[in-house]
Amino acid sequence: xxxxxxxxxxxxxxxxxxxxxxxxxxxxxxxxxxxxxxxxxxxxxxxxxxxxxxxxxxxxxxxxxxxxxxxxxxxxxxxxxxxxxxxxxxxxxxxxxxxxxxxxxxxxxxxxxxxxxxxxxxxxxxxxxxxxxxxxxxxxxxxxxxxxxxxxxxxxxxxxxxxxxxxxxxxxxxxxxxxxxxxxxxxxxxxxxxxxxxxxxxxxxxxxxxxxxxxxxxxxxxxxxxxxxxxxxxxxxxxxxxxxxxxxxxxxxxxxxxxxxxxxxxxxxxxxxxxxxxxxxxxxxxxxxxxxxxxxxxxxxxxxxxxxxxxxxxxxxxxxxxxxxxxxxxxxxxxxxxxxxxxxxxxxxxxxxxxxxxxxxxxxxxxxxxxxxxxxxxxxxxxxxxxxxxxxxxxxxxxxxxxxxxxxxxxxxxxxxxxxxxxxxxxxxxxxxxxxxxxxxxxxxxxxxxxxxxxxxxxxxxxxxxxxxxxxxxxxxxxxxxxxxxxxxxxxxxxxxxxxxxxxxxxxxxxxxxxxxxxxxxxxxxxxxxxxxxxxxxxxxxxxxxxxxxxxxxx
Numbered sequence: 001x002x003x004x005x006x007x008x009x010x011x012x013x014x015x016x017x018x019x020x021x022x023x024x025x026x027x028x029x030x031x032x033x034x035x036x037x038x039x040x041x042x043x044x045x046x047x048x049x050x051x052x053x054x055x056x057x058x059x060x061x062x063x064x065x066x067x068x069x070x071x072x073x074x075x076x077x078x079x080x081x082x083x084x085x086x087x088x089x090x091x092x093x094x095x096x097x098x099x100x101x102x103x104x105x106x107x108x109x110x111x112x113x114x115x116x117x118x119x120x121x122x123x124x125x126x127x128x129x130x131x132x133x134x135x136x137x138x139x140x141x142x143x144x145x146x147x148x149x150x151x152x153x154x155x156x157x158x159x160x161x162x163x164x165x166x167x168x169x170x171x172x173x174x175x176x177x178x179x180x181x182x183x184x185x186x187x188x189x190x191x192x193x194x195x196x197x198x199x200x201x202x203x204x205x206x207x208x209x210x211x212x213x214x215x216x217x218x219x220x221x222x223x224x225x226x227x228x229x230x231x232x233x234x235x236x237x238x239x240x241x242x243x244x245x246x247x248x249x250x251x252x253x254x255x256x257x258x259x260x261x262x263x264x265x266x267x268x269x270x271x272x273x274x275x276x277x278x279x280x281x282x283x284x285x286x287x288x289x290x291x292x293x294x295x296x297x298x299x300x301x302x303x304x305x306x307x308x309x310x311x312x313x314x315x316x317x318x319x320x321x322x323x324x325x326x327x328x329x330x331x332x333x334x335x336x337x338x339x340x341x342x343x344x345x346x347x348x349x350x351x352x353x354x355x356x357x358x359x360x361x362x363x364x365x366x367x368x369x370x371x372x373x374x375x376x377x378x379x380x381x382x383x384x385x386x387x388x389x390x391x392x393x394x395x396x397x398x399x400x401x402x403x404x405x406x407x408x409x410x411x412x413x414x415x416x417x418x419x420x421x422x423x424x425x426x427x428x429x430x431x432x433x434x435x436x437x438x439x440x441x442x443x444x445x446x447x448x449x450x451x452x453x454x455x456x457x458x459x460x461x462x463x464x465x466x467x468x469x470x471x472x473x474x475x476x477x478x479x480x481x482x483x484x485x486x487x488x489x490x491x492x493x494x495x496x497x498x499x500x501x502x503x504x505x506x507x508x509x510x511x512x513x514x515x516x517x518x519x520x521x522x523x524x525x526x527x528x529x530x531x532x533x534x535x536x537x538x539x540x541x542x543x544x545x546x547x548x549x550x551x552x553x554x555x
Contacts, residue, residue, distance in 0.1 A: 016061075023058040024070060028077040030054065034153035036453035038084060043457075048153040052180030056127055057188045059112045071109025076102035082148055085448035093372065100143060108134050111534055118537025124185035125209060126533050131181065132174045133530025136523030139422070143370045146421040146458055150177050155457035159224030161486050164464050165513040166223075168423055170523035175220060178213050182206065228485040229467050229511075236503035237410050238277045239438075240270040241473040241481075245497040247444040248285050248475065249394070253302050256288055260306065262497060263287070264313055270499045277319055277501060279407050281473040284324040284417045284442040285344065292358050293328040293340070307358075315355035320407050322414060322473075323347045324440045326394070327362065344373065344396045346414035346440055348405045364399025365416040367425050373418075402428040410436060410506045415462075417441040420470075421455065423520060426462035430516050435507040437462060437470035444476035452477045452494060460486040465515040469505050 033039070034048040055074065062070050079098040086094035108130070115130055116123035139146050146152070151173035154160045164172055186202050203210075244262045246255075267280055287310060289303040295311070298304045314321050327345035347360035354360050365373075373396050402425075404411055413429025413436075420426060420439045429437065439459065443452045456478040463470050464486040472480050477494025481502035492500045 020058060020062055020070070023054040023061070024074060024077070027051075027054040027058065027074055028081055031078040031148070032082045034150070035082065035148070036450045036457055037082070038450055041449050041453040042156065043153060045153045045157065048150055048176050049179045050183065051150065052131065052177055053184045053187070056112065056116075056124070056181060056184035059109055059127075060116060060184075060188055062113075064110070064113070067109050067113050068106045072102040072106040074102075074109070075105030078105075078148065083451075085446040085451040088445070088447050097145070101138075101148075104134070104138055115534055115537055118541055119533075122209075124181050126537070128174075128178055128181035129526060129533060130530045131177060132170065132523075132526040133528075135173055136170055136520070136527050139523075144422070145370070147454060149173060149458075152454075152457045152461065155460050155486070158228075158485070158487065159221055161461065161464050162224035162227045163220045164461055165227070165467055165515050167522045168465060168515050168520050169461055170520060170526060172220075174522070174526065175213075175216060182210065182213070231469070231484060231505040231507055234508065235409070235506045237279065237408060237506050238274060238501055239279045239281060239471055239504045240267070240274075240277050240499055240501045241281050241471055241479050241492070242266050242270070242283070242286075242499045243474060243476065243479040243492050243497065244283070244286065245444070245476050245495060248283075248288050248442065249445075253306070256303075257306055260287060260310060266497065266499045270501055271317070271319070274501050279320050279322065279410075280317075281322045281438055281440065281471065282324060283473050283475045284440040285326055286324045286440075286475070288326055290328040290340075290342075291323075291325050291347065291360075295358050311349075311355050311358055314349045315351050317351050319351070321349045322405070322438060322440065323349065323360075324416065324442075327364070341397045342394070343399060344368070344416055345399075346416060346438075348407070361403070361405055363403040363405070363414050363416075364401075365396065365419060366399045366402065366428075367419045367422055368396055368398050369418045402432045402434075404429060404433045405438075408506070409508070410504065412436040412438045414438050414440060417443075417455075420462050420472075421458040423462065423465055423515070426466055427516055427519055430466040430468060430512075434468065435510055436468050436504060439470060439472040440474070441472060442475040444474075449477070449494060456480065456488075460488065465513065467511070467513045467516075468507065471502060471504055 030047055030051040033044045034051060035043045037043055058070060059067060076098045079101045080094065083094060083097055086097060112127050112130055115126040119126050135149050138144070139149065149169060151169040154172060154176065160172060185206070186199055242263060244259060244266065246259055246262070248259055263282055263286060270280070271277055289306055291307050291310065294300060294303045294307045323346070325345050325347050327343045327347070328340040329343065330340060344365040346363045349355050349360045373394065402413060404413055411433050413426070413432070413434035415425055415429065415437055417440070420437065426437060441455065443455055446452070452474070456472070459470065459472060460482050463482050463484055467484045469484050470482045472478065477492065479492035479500060480488050481490045481500070481504065482488055490500055490502050492498050
């Protein structure tokens with residue numbers, strides 16, 4: 001009899017374990033599929049409304065001893081599958097990012113479980129707030145990373161994305177993750193003999209919350225229909241965006257020379273095709289050798305000669321050029337030694353004005369990619385820093401100012417690559433006077449359409465949030481024109497050596513959006529509410545246990 005009971009118990013435990021693993025795997029898959037992914041660059045955005053159901057059911061089912069482990073596996077698995085293209089960059093890249101999010105979710109899962117128990121009546125609602133808080137918090141600080149934020153799954157939704165000019169991406173994420181949290185509550189802990197009755201009871205219990213969500217969704221839909229801005233009456237400027245289809249950092253001087261030849265050929269073709277072009281844009285670090293440095297010091301003759309070819313070419317044209325370049329400045333490193341300080345820069349050259357000798361207007365990338373462009377903890381973690389340096393990385397110094405360039409009547413900011421994934425960075429440019437974004441990017445190293453579309457899916461929201469248009473000149477894609485409502489008007493074919501010439505609106509009658517004025521207040525509010533509710537629940541629980549222990553001692 002005892003043997004039979006043990007066998008039944010072991011079988012039950014195995015069944016429960018398998019069920020938990022299936023929930024974990026389905027959660028990982030549902031995290032990935034709504035965004036551009038390895039199956040389709042368009043993703044399956046409707047799945048986002050169900051993506052957290054297995055996550056919160058899993059959190060409620062597993063024990064306190066294992067909830068942290070499931071959290072780690074969920075975070076690690078999500079980012080291995082979602083950012084699989086990091087493996088082509090360097091094995092350390094994907095392992096660091098996946099491990100980092102494993103640790104984040106390892107901390108978050110016990111919090112999700114705790115708040116559900118702290119608030120027996122509306123624990124699922126507090127879980128939703130805690131998830132929204134997590135999504136905002138994970139994008140802050142040195143290692144902030146917007147990839148995987150749920151709201152970006154709606155990048156092709158012309159109606160829902162419009163509300164981000166008020167609430168930012170955080171309000172949209174909250175709106176579309178609410179159904180997951182609600183449905184997880186409805187379908188968890190159901191008795192198979194009376195689940196219909198239980199579902200009806202739960203629906204009745206939480207009907208007010210559902211009505212409030214429906215009202216917000218209807219408001220977002222109505223706003224999305226009536227709010228798009230129209231700049232069709234504004235003047236435009238013809239801008240050519242060159243896509244050389246190469247990773248400029250691969251190879252040495254011979255490759256740099258060939259890349260320059262390709263850039264010149266593509267630019268000449270564009271200028272010959274359309275005489276009305278007013279500006280040419282080359283991608284991030286399209287020209288790698290330090291232009292001002294090599295022109296001034298000439299210690300490496302071959303690089304100086306290549307710089308001279310570039311400058312003579314630009315100076316012979318009649319239009320300004322925006323060029324991505326590794327800009328070097330003499331200075332001192334953190335060890336106090338004399339060194340060249342590198343900046344990932346956007347340079348504005350105007351023929352006949354600042355080409356020879358080179359003295360371009362400059363913008364230095366402010367928000368550098370963690371671990372691959374910037375790692376401020378090399379003295380604390382020297383081994384990790386050494387591993388990163390041995391990979392395909394280039395460490396830079398961070399810039400400080402959101403410089404706004406002016407060409408004719410067009411005032412624009414130049415967020416470099418990763419920067420256009422951050423709402424606050426785009427907002428800084430607009431607050432400083434930019435009325436358009438001219439992004440320069442290099443995602444060619446990923447060799448992945450999913451990577452490039454994930455990047456684009458975030459970039460379009462910067463236009464909506466601030467109600468300004470954008471162009472993107474990229475190494476291999478996605479080179480595009482995006483209007484102030486987040487609509488992609490023109491796109492170059494990815495992974496092809498090509499260019500597109502677009503009409504970029506020159507906005508003179510600009511009206512500042514609520515998001516531009518107040519920034520990420522919705523995300524901050526969720527972070528404060530989530531942490532506050534957790535602390536309140538924890539305090540109440542501790543006080544209750546102390547009181548109960550006191551009562552038992554008295555008895």
